[in-house]
Amino acid sequence: MNISLLEKSFLLVVSMVLAACGGKKEVKEEVLRPVRYQVVGTLDAQQIRTFSGIAKAGDKIELSFRSSGIISAINVKVGQAVKKGDLIARLDNIEANLAYEKSASALKAAESSMNTAKTELDRIKALYERQGVSLSDYQAAKNSYQSALDQYESAKRNKSIQQTQVSYGFIYAPSDGIIADTDGGQNENINAGHVVAVLNAGDDINVEVGLPENVINKARLGMDVEVTFSALDEKFAGSVIEVSPIVDPNSATYPVKIGINSPSSAIKPGMASNVTLNFKSEDGVDDDSLIIPLKAVGEDGKGNFVFVIEPGDAQTGIVKKQPIQVGELTPDGFKVISGLTEGQKIATAGLQTLLDGQKVRLQ
Secondary structure, three states: OOOOHHHHHHHHHHHHHHHHHHOOOOOOOOOOEEEOEEEOEEHHHHOEEEEEEEEEEEEEEEEEOOOOEEEEEEOOOOOOEEOOOOEEEEEOOHHHHHHHHHHHHHHHHHHHHHHHHHHHHHHHHHHHHOOOOOHHHHHHHHHHHHHHHHHHHHHHHHHHHHHHHHHOOEEEOOOOEEEEEEOOOOOOEEOOOOEEEEEEEEEEEEEEEEEOOOOHHHOOOOOEEEEEEOOEEEEEEEEEEEEOOOOEOOOOEEEEEEEEOOOOOOOOOOOEEEEEEEOOOOOOOOOOOEEEOHHHOEEEOOEEEEEEEEEOOOOEEEEEEEEOEEEEEEOOEEEEEEOOOOOOEEEOOOHHHOOOOOEEEEO
16 A cells, blocks of 8 residues: 555654653653751850650559569559559469478478477486486487587578569559569569569659760759750659659660659649750850851861852752851850851751752751
8 A cells, every 4th residue: 555745744743742742751850968957056045955755654563473483463454543452463382382382391390309308308407417318418418409409490481482482473563553564474484583563652742854975964963954845835844853863775864863843633644744944054145156066066177167148949949159268266165256247057968968049848
């Protein structure tokens, strides 16, 4: 079949359109470099820091067995109120009970032998005083009684030890309180020292917060703090009551305990909180110098600079290289003489990889 020139032209156009449609490239989503930043502020303003904390009972008691074994009963649940002396849990103490029963039997036998030896000693003593037996017979009776007495005392101590071992298989509430946590179930085999339950005793509520190494040395016992809870629309005054000298390996921070001056019954253990501490110097002298961290300052042939972040939207911005003049280096960073104003955002990491005018994602 012959195809006319017009038909050939039409088919060529259609082929080109189809090829263009088939070759359309997908627009890739823009990938932005994440950048950490800090808002420029005065030295005094940066001394006021807020950290996240957790409310905890003032008297938290961890309850555990002093011997290993199989749990035969747990009598409490989380949130349950208990009284002092209530049975919390017990172990299957078959072996300890058998050992106690054997020690009790041994004590009775030793007591019987001691009484027999005492009776014999009294009889021999009476005969000796009437010269009815020799001195050696009297000494032998005394030795037999002393040996029986020693065995009786040993059996009595052993019974006491075995009784204590039996008691290690029971956990009783040491005071009134609320069960905050449990870990273990019936028929579970546990080791000695395993925390079976946590008892919150007393009415005091503390807040535990982790402070990083750059501020831990500024925390002082007795310093005033402000505490807020996300679940409560109220501020609470408190003070530092304990500063740990040892870092927590799980969080790489130093645990600090905050006491709330007038705790509310609405504050429950486990509530998330924010703790605001004022690390201003104790001399009370105000310092309105702008301060920026050491790691935010770069240097090139023209002097010192920072990357100022001009806001784009809530998550992005444009970095601009900004020359600055720095002054005194303080424990908190450089004081700024010129080039920055309070409230500006500056990049605080990865300056070597940033480019002037680069769009970034705020982190």
